[in-house]
Amino acid sequence: MSDALTILTALAEPTRLAAVRLLWDGREHCVCELMRLVGASQSRMSRHMGVLKSAGLVTDRRDAQWVRYRRTRTLSPEVAALVDAALALPAPAAQERSAA
Amino acid sequence: MSDALTILTALAEPTRLAAVRLLWDGREHCVCELMRLVGASQSRMSRHMGVLKSAGLVTDRRDAQWVRYRRTRTLSPEVAALVDAALALPAPAAQERSAA
DNA sequence: TGCGCATATGCGCGCAAGCGCAAATACTGC
DNA sequence: GCAGTATTTGCGCTTGCGCGCATATGCGCA
Numbered sequence: 001m002s003d004a005l006t007i008l009t010a011l012a013e014p015t016r017l018a019a020v021r022l023l024w025d026g027r028e029h030c031v032c033e034l035m036r037l038v039g040a041s042q043s044r045m046s047r048h049m050g051v052l053k054s055a056g057l058v059t060d061r062r063d064a065q066w067v068r069y070r071r072t073r074t075l076s077p078e079v080a081a082l083v084d085a086a087l088a089l090p091a092p093a094a095q096e097r098s099a100a
Numbered sequence: 101m102s103d104a105l106t107i108l109t110a111l112a113e114p115t116r117l118a119a120v121r122l123l124w125d126g127r128e129h130c131v132c133e134l135m136r137l138v139g140a141s142q143s144r145m146s147r148h149m150g151v152l153k154s155a156g157l158v159t160d161r162r163d164a165q166w167v168r169y170r171r172t173r174t175l176s177p178e179v180a181a182l183v184d185a186a187l188a189l190p191a192p193a194a195q196e197r198s199a200a
Numbered sequence: 201t202g203c204g205c206a207t208a209t210g211c212g213c214g215c216a217a218g219c220g221c222a223a224a225t226a227c228t229g230c
Numbered sequence: 231g232c233a234g235t236a237t238t239t240g241c242g243c244t245t246g247c248g249c250g251c252a253t254a255t256g257c258g259c260a
Contacts, residue, residue: 002189002190003189003190003191003192004111004117004186004187004189004190004191004192005112005113005114005117005191005192006192007186007189008108008111008112008117008186009112011104011108011112012105012108012109012111012112013105013217013218014105015218017104017105017108030236030237031236031237031238032235032236032237041219041220042236042237042238043219043220043221043222043237043238043239044218044219044220045237046236046237046238046239047218047219047238047239048218049237050238050239062226062227064227064228064236065226065227065228065234065235065236065237066227066235066236066237067226067236067237067238078185078188078189079189081185081188082182082185082186082188082189084185085178085181085182085184085185086104086107086108086182087104088178088181088182089102089103089104089107089178089179089182090102090103090104091103091104091105092103092104092105092106113247113248115248130206130207131206131207131208132205132206132207141249141250142206142207142208143207143208143209143249143250143251143252144248144249144250145207146206146207146208146209147208147209147248147249148248149207150208150209162207162256162257164206164257164258165204165205165206165207165256165257165258166205166206166207166257167206167207167208167256
């Protein structure tokens with residue numbers, strides 16, 4: 001599913017965009033980390049990750065009791081370019097949390 | 101308004117994305133042309149163009165009884181890159197009309 | 201001034217998206 | 231097996247978005 005609308009819709013939500021931002025450097029994060037980092041509730045984060053996953057932007061892998069999400073490695077260059085371009089724009093002051 | 105979410109939200113809608121596609125080469129189109137080309141009703145197209153305009157992606161200019169829309173020329177390179185990337189992806193079979 | 205075309209907008213509706221809560225499922229370690 | 235942690239998912243609710251309809255507004259022309 002790499003048509004434009006799917007990707008754009010997946011990215012056009014603050015929590016999801018924040019998650020993509022965190023994952024885009026290639027590092028893995030479990031849901032519990034992500035929810036703390038972006039300040040979202042558990043079920044909320046899980047659902048949003050599901051959307052990103054079904055859009056093909058991230059993949060998940062079970063590791064003991066955790067599910068680790070990470071940027072899809074086999075992403076087409078076009079899609080990667082789109083996400084890169086989106087992340088190059090400033091994030092609105094909304095969802096910002098301790099970025100460190 | 102060139103934060104990521106504003107732009108992404110503006111693009112994440114079939115009618116709007118179709119309109120951007122038509123306008124992105126720099127040519128002007130009035131609303132009546134756009135509505136025919138993308139197959140949308142009058143008020144619908146007008147509203148969507150308003151969204152694109154307030155996102156800063158297009159500008160309008162009155163020309164007699166028409167309002168001509170066109171791609172914003174003073175767009176930041178980052179935003180332009182984002183839109184370019186979005187248009188580089190295939191459009192889903194949805195909104196497609198006589199593309200010729 | 202009146203008519204007709206082009207566009208914008210107020211209004212109300214229906215639907216999809218996002219949310220919290222709670223229960224189900226997955227896995228670990230005792 | 232049991233308790234505890236992590237994650238997903240069913241459910242119902244609320245809100246925002248897109249839509250059509252009708253109307254207002256802008257503009258040209260007779």
